[in-house]
Amino acid sequence: xxxxxxxxxxxxxxxxxxxxxxxxxxxxxxxxxxxxxxxxxxxxxxxxxxxxxxxxxxxxxxxxxxxxxxxxxxxxxxxxxxxxxxxxxxxxxxxxxx
Numbered sequence: 012x013x014x015x016x017x018x019x020x021x022x023x024x025x026x027x028x029x030x031x032x033x034x035x036x037x038x039x040x041x042x043x044x045x046x047x048x049x050x051x052x053x054x055x056x057x058x059x060x061x062x063x064x065x066x067x068x069x070x071x072x073x074x075x076x077x078x079x080x081x082x083x084x085x086x087x088x089x090x091x092x093x094x095x096x097x098x099x100x101x102x103x104x105x106x107x108x109x
Contacts, residue, residue, distance in 0.1 A: 015097040023091040026102060030069055030094075034084030037065050070100045 018026065041060040048056045063077035065084070072095040073080050083089040 016099070016101045018094065018096050018098055018102070020091060022102060023094045023096075026071060026094055027089050027091055030071060030080075030084045030089055031087055033069060034065060034081055037068075037081075038062075038085055070098075072098050 037060070042062055042065075044060055046058045048058060050056070062081045065081040066073060066075075066077045071080075073093050074095060075083060075093050080089070080093070083093065
């Protein structure tokens with residue numbers, strides 16, 4: 012079983028704030044957009060950004076569905092209770108001193 016990282020209430024509060032700001036930026040700069048990437052060998056790839064992809068890119072595990080997590084963040088309605096205590100990733104770097 013993969014190692015689990017336990018989030019304190021303070022870390023959850025910080026992740027909540029980061030998620031809300033991140034969703035605003037994601038909505039403004041990426042959501043619904045398609046980017047064409049042209050590689051050195053001339054091959055072309057498109058990258059699409061959907062609302063449901065935000066939670067995956069954040070790395071946060073939540074009790075909300077993918078779309079609901081994004082909408083809750085965007086509307087500043089995400090609560091610490093929506094962020095699971097056991098996370099896959101160690102958010103220690105961004106949560107230092109919290």
